[in-house]
Amino acid sequence: MIARAKLVAGIAARILVAISGAAFVVVQAMRDVDAFKKHTWILVVLAVVVGGSAAWQNARGAFRRIRAEERAGKEKRRQKSLVAALAEISEEVAGVSFAQLGASVFVAKKRWRHAGRLVFVHEEQLRRVERFRVTDVPQPSMVAWVAGKGVIGKVLRTRTTEHKHWAPIAKMCKNGPLSEAQFQALSADDRSNFTYNEFVGIASKYAEVLAVPIMSDTGGKLVGVLSLDRKYEGDSRKLLKGDAVKGIAEATAVALRADL
Numbered sequence: 001m002i003a004r005a006k007l008v009a010g011i012a013a014r015i016l017v018a019i020s021g022a023a024f025v026v027v028q029a030m031r032d033v034d035a036f037k038k039h040t041w042i043l044v045v046l047a048v049v050v051g052g053s054a055a056w057q058n059a060r061g062a063f064r065r066i067r068a069e070e071r072a073g074k075e076k077r078r079q080k081s082l083v084a085a086l087a088e089i090s091e092e093v094a095g096v097s098f099a100q101l102g103a104s105v106f107v108a109k110k111r112w113r114h115a116g117r118l119v120f121v122h123e124e125q126l127r128r129v130e131r132f133r134v135t136d137v138p139q140p141s142m143v144a145w146v147a148g149k150g151v152i153g154k155v156l157r158t159r160t161t162e163h164k165h166w167a168p169i170a171k172m173c174k175n176g177p178l179s180e181a182q183f184q185a186l187s188a189d190d191r192s193n194f195t196y197n198e199f200v201g202i203a204s205k206y207a208e209v210l211a212v213p214i215m216s217d218t219g220g221k222l223v224g225v226l227s228l229d230r231k232y233e234g235d236s237r238k239l240l241k242g243d244a245v246k247g248i249a250e251a252t253a254v255a256l257r258a259d260l
Contacts, residue, residue: 170232
């Protein structure tokens with residue numbers, strides 16, 4: 001709040017300087033008014049326009065700086081929250097290493113989606129705004145996260161914490177992707193409303209995923225989703241399903257709320 005107040009004060013000072021500059025130009029112009037008796041108003045208008053333009057440019061630049069600094073601050077705090085959560089989980093849960101874990105933060109937005117010829121649907125979607133993983137793999141999944149798609153999209157629909165044990169699917173796909181026919185033969189729960197291409201891109205990555213809603217202060221609105229995952233390395237245990245991990249995740253979701 002102090003930093004924001006300083007920036008706002010800086011904006012006011014820069015605008016005042018710009019307006020003062022305009023006033024100075026006007027005064028200078030008025031001093032030479034004898035040479036322009038018939039066109040004094042042109043000098044005044046020109047001075048005001050130039051000064052107003054300078055004030056606008058200063059204000060716009062300052063507000064952009066405020067927004068950039070606020071975004072950077074939010075990103076830093078989100079990263080710290082994710083790192084702290086994964087570190088705590090790796091300490092609390094036997095068999096889980098920090099390097100296995102990843103976390104993502106999504107914000108919920110209403111967007112128009114093309115759903116067919118001349119058909120557009122206004123629906124709630126999730127957009128990733130933060131991700132942390134100490135290793136480069138797995139890479140982020142290219143999925144359009146809508147209500148009901150995957151465990152993350154399921155939270156968007158249910159507004160409750162959800163866990164998906166993905167290891168059996170990852171094991172099934174460890175030697176290569178399933179065919180489209182094999183994909184269609186899976187249960188609806190295992191397909192998780194993914195398209196075939198989305199499924200192929202995600203199937204072998206994770207052992208399990210835990211997703212938690214990020215609710216508004218009043219609890220009446222979902223503002224985002226926090227997902228925690230453990231990459232698949234042959235271990236089929238359900239290590240992210242216990243109460244300890246759920247408690248850490250839900251506390252982290254509350255901490256993230258102010259920075260979405």
